[in-house]
Amino acid sequence: MSYDFCTLFDRNYLFKGLALYESLEQHAGDFTLWILCMDDVVYETLEKMALSHARPIRMSDFEDERLLEVKPTRSAGEYCWTCTPSLPLYLLEHHPDIELVTYIDADLFFFNDPGPAFAEMEHASIGIMEHRYSARWSHMAADSGVYVVQFMSFRNDERALEALSWWRERCIEWCYHRIEDGKMGDQRYVDDWLERFQRVIVYQHKGAGLAPWNFERYQLSLRGGAVFVDDVPLIFYHFHSFEIHDDDAHFTAAYDEYKVRRRLKHLVYEPYVGAIKRAIALTRQTDPDYSFGITTASHRATAARAWAQRRSKASRLLQKVPPLWRAWQVVKRAIRPADAPLALSEGDVSGSWKADGIAAKQQALVETQLQDAEAVPPFRTFLEIMRYIDGCESSDSRSLLDIGCGVGHYSELLRRYFPGKYRYTGSDYSDSMIARARALWPDIEFVVDDIFESRLDLSKYDILMASALVDVLEDFWTVLDLLFDKTEHLLILHRQRLTERPSYSVKAPGYEGQTTYATHLNLSELEERLANHGLRIGATFIVDEGLHSFLIERVARSEVGSDLQRAGARA
Secondary structure, three states, X not given: OEEEEEEEEOHHHHHHHXXXXXXXXXXXXXXXEEEEEOOHHHHHHHHHHOOOOEEEEEHHHXXXXXXXXXXXHOOXXXXXXXXXXXXXXXXXXXXXXXXXXXXXXXXXEEOOOOHHHHHXXXXXXXXXXXXXXXXXXXXXXXXXXXXXXXEEEEEOOHHHHHHHHHHHHHHHHOOOOEEEOOEEOOOHHHOOHHHHOOOEEEOOOOOEEEOOOOHHHOOEEEEOOEEEEOOEEOOEEEOOXXXXXXXXXXXXXXXXXXXXXXXXXXXHHHHHHHHHHHHHHHHHHHOOOOOOOOEOOOHHHHHHHHHHHHHHHHHHHHHOOHHHHHHHHHHHHHHOOOOOOOOOOOOOOHHHHHOHHHHHHHHHHHHHHHHHHHHOHHHHHHHHHHHHHHOOOOOOOEEEEEEOOOOOHHHHHHHHHOOOOEEEEEEEOOHHHHHHHHHHOOOOEEEEOOHHHOOOOHHHOOEEEEOOOHHHOOOHHHHHHHHHHHOOOEEEEEEEEEOOOOXXXXXEEOOOOOEEEEEEEOHHHHHHHHHHOOEEEEEEEEEEOOEEEEEEEEOOOOHHXXXXXXXXXXX
C-alpha cells in the first residue's frame, strides 16, 4: 500500500521532521511525505538534501489571500495551527490522484508499519484520534479537548473535503494559543465531528497515538526486537515537549511533570534520541553551522533535571526494600503535598534573587533567548497577550508596570513588537537586576522597589504585570491580594504553575547554585480571591502544559475590560 502523509514545520523543527522522515523510511514502505516549509530556510535545506520520499512545499506556493490576511495577527505557532487544515485540503485539490492523505505532527516517530491503523479507514472518509488521557492527565481535556490533532486522515471525497473546508474557515476566523469560548488553537474544533460530519471514525489501535499524556494506561514490553503496547505493536509515539539542548548530550521532555520512566526512556526515547542525532549530523553535512531548534538549557532547568535524577535514583533504591518504601510514602504524605518537590535548603531564601551573580546569569540567558524571542514559550505567550490587548478599540498608548522585572527583558519585546504603543516601567527589589536593566536599556525607566513595601502608586498604571514575582515568593497570597487591590484596569499574571490541590509554595532550584521558591496556584482559589476584589479572569493563555498566564480585568470599573471582550469577539 502507498501512503501519503503531510506535515509542516519551520527551521526550529527540522531535526524532528528529519527523524520523522527516517522512521517512515524504515516502517512505511512506499510513501510520500509532503512537507509545508514554514520558512525559506527549511525549504532550501530540504531541497539540497533531495530526500527521495519528501516533497517540500514553499510557503509562497501555498499561501492564499485568506491566509495572508490573518497571518500578521498570529504568532508563529498559531499560524502553523491556522495552516493545518489548509494543508491536506491544498493537497487533495492540487493532486487529485491522492486517494487518502494523513496529516501528522512533525514530532511523531514511527516504530512499526502504520498499516494496522489504516485498516480501520476501509469504509471511512475521515479518521481522527482521541488523546486517551491517563487518569493523571484527564483534567487536560478541559483545555485541549477530547481529540488530538496529531494523526488525521482524509479521503479524497466530498465528505472529507466538506470537513476540511469547514475546519479551515474556523481556523482562519479564530486560532490562538489561549482558551476562549470553548476554543483552543485548531484542536477543539474537532470535538463534535462525529455528529457534525458523516463517515468519521475514531482510530482504536492502542499502538497508534502513544504519548506522554497517556502512556501510563499501558504496559510497554520488547518482543522479538519490537516495542509492544499491551498486546499490539507500537506504531508511533508523539514526542510532545521534547527539547534538544545545546550540548548535544541532553535530550529531554521540556515538561518535567511527564516524568519519563526508565522503561519508556529505554524502549521509546533512546531510539528517538539516536534519530535526532543522525538528523543533526545529516543537516550539518549540508550546512555545518545549522543550529536552529537547539535550545540553550537554563541553569535552573539543568539543576532541576539533576535533582530529579537523584530523587528518581533514591526512589528506585527504596522500592527494592518494600518496608522502607512504604514507610517513606507515609512520611512523604505527612510532610508535603504529593506533587511538591523536596526542600533544598533551610531558612528563608527570598533574598537569593538579589545576588549579582544571579543577575548576571539571567542577563546571559535572556540575551540568548531574545535572538529568537518567539521560540521561547514565556516570551511567545507574552506577545500573544499583548496582541490580544492591542486588539482593543482604543489605540491610545498604555502604561505598563512590570513588577519583578529582573533585567528588564520584557521592555525589549514591547519595543520590538509594539513600538510606541506601551509606556514601560520596570521595578525589582534587586539593585543588581535594576543596574543591569538600566545598562541594557538606558532609555527605559527602571526603579528599585520592594512590592511588600512599595513606594509606587500601582493604581496609576493601565496594566500591571507580575511575571517572575508570585512564582518565586513564599508568601504569595499577600502579594496577590495587594496586586488585586491595586489593579485599576488590567493585571497580567504570567506563567503560573497550576495544581488541583490547595495552593502552595515550596523551595526549588533556580539558577545554578541558587535556591528559590516555586508557587503552585489552585485555579478555583485564584478565582475566588479575584471575585473578592471585584476582578475576574478575562482570558487564559497556555504557556506550556500545566503552565498558564492570565489576563485579569476589573469587573465594575474597567472600561478596558469591555474593550477586551469586544476585541476577543473579533479575534
